[in-house]
Amino acid sequence: MEQTPHRAGHVAVIGRPNVGKSTLTNALVGAKVSIVSSRPQTTRHRLLGIATFPEGQLVLVDTPGLHRDHGRSTATAMHRWMNRAARGALEGVDVAMLVVRAGQWDESDTFAYQALHGAGIPVVLVVNQVDRIKDKAQLLPYLAQVSEGREFASVHPVSALKRKGLEALVADVLRLLPEQPALYGEDEITDKSQRFLAAEMVREQLMRQLGEELPYATTVEIERYEEQPGLVNIGAVIWVERKGQKAIVIGKGGERLREIGTRARQQMERLFDSKVFLETWVRVREGWSDDEAALRAFGYHE
Template identity: 80%
Template sequence: MSTPPFRAGHVAVIGRPNVGKSTLTNALVGAKVSIVSNRPQTTRHRLLGIASFEAGQLVLVDTPGLHRDQGKSTASAMHRMMNRAARGALEGVDVAALVVQAGRWDEADAFAYEALSNAGLPVVLIVNQVDRLKDKTALLPYLAKVSEGRDFAGVHPISALKRNGLEALVETLLKLVPEQPAIYGEDEITDKSQRFLAGEMVREQLMRQLGNELPYATTVEIEKFEVDGALLRIGAVIWVERDGQKAIVIGKGGERLREIGSKARQHMERLFGAKVFLETWVRVRQGWSDDEAALRAFGYHD
């Protein structure tokens, strides 16, 4: 019996904000390469997660949530750049994975499907968070309704968080990518540097701990990343837009900033497999999120 040919290709992971795209990417890669919180638009950058299997390799393009562009008058520079990054993820990929929330299909999901369909890509529908459905008997009618009149290359109900349904999903995705050798080494998990990932780990804690107060007014710049033997020395600047926001991030007696730094350091040590000495500072730059030059200086690209 002959061995099936090895397959490898790029998969755009697309969907409206906060449906679990980054959780799915991390689950398939088997490591945390994309930060996660329960806040929409946690993912701000296009990021590659490299998932290697015996039968092939999937290069997952995790993106900011895809949504209708509101136009310059109402959308911030950050919003416009994130939307361009999501749309740009469709260039040069072999297949699109449209992630939706189980039991929900609205205009934003339909808009994402149309964008993928118009790009001429095979679209695999991934119905995430099926474990949260209270009425499991509603799943089949929901799948039938969503699939009606739409050409999906596969439909997979899954729970990315609990890693349920992933084997069948991987099998479908691998059938849709070309027969070719691996694009990356099997020990590679992302195209991003440790420096970039360190900044994301700090930003994740900002989103998790300050989501109600400062959901989008913060960003992180890594000023220092030095390897000192078995120790990583990292200096992170947290940028905010107003002095009042700076006080919120620091917290009473610096308590909140210490907690953010402590949690971020723990995640870095697990991901990098090294001891980390992390220093954090908070600085103010007025209106950075609506300034394209500032966004590019902070590493945002479309």
């Protein structure tokens, strides 16, 4: 009986903001490597999630959502950085997954498709959140509509959150990858350090708890990261752009900051499989999100 060849390669996960790219990456990896919230711009960095299966390995390049800058005058340095990171994800990849939200297709989806089509790589359309469509009869006309005039290697309706439809998606993507051994070890799940992941988990809680009040004015810097037997000791600075924002993050009597720290610490302990001692501070640096030097200092570099 002929053995199925082992395949491995890089797969860009691309789409407009907030369509579930990070949820899909985490579902395929089987662990939380990319933070998730209902707010756009949750993912700011290009991140590798490594999904290993008996038949092959997907090295998933999770990216910030692609969006139009609408001219340099209105785009902050942070917006430009995220678009560069998303576009840079196409360099050296074998396949791209274009993630869209079921029942929706707008100019941002078209923009993302055009960026992929111009890259000359196979594109798999992943229609996410199909569980939210009550009348499944609506799905077929929608799939026909979005596929018309566009080249997709395959089309997959899925629910990343409920892990539905992922087996068929993995099988189709693997078929498009080169025959080669795994690129990473079986126990590796990301290319990012625990220090990086710690900062992201604090930022995830900021996005989840303060999204309405401070949508994009915060970032997190790890000042202290010390590993001891059975314990990780972490000091995290939350940077905001104005004094008023600092008060919002801290909350009445420090209650909100404690809640952010507690939830982030619990996430870290699950991922790191270790006790975590986490201290958090809030500091102000005016206009950091539109300051290229500040972005580099906070880890936003190529």
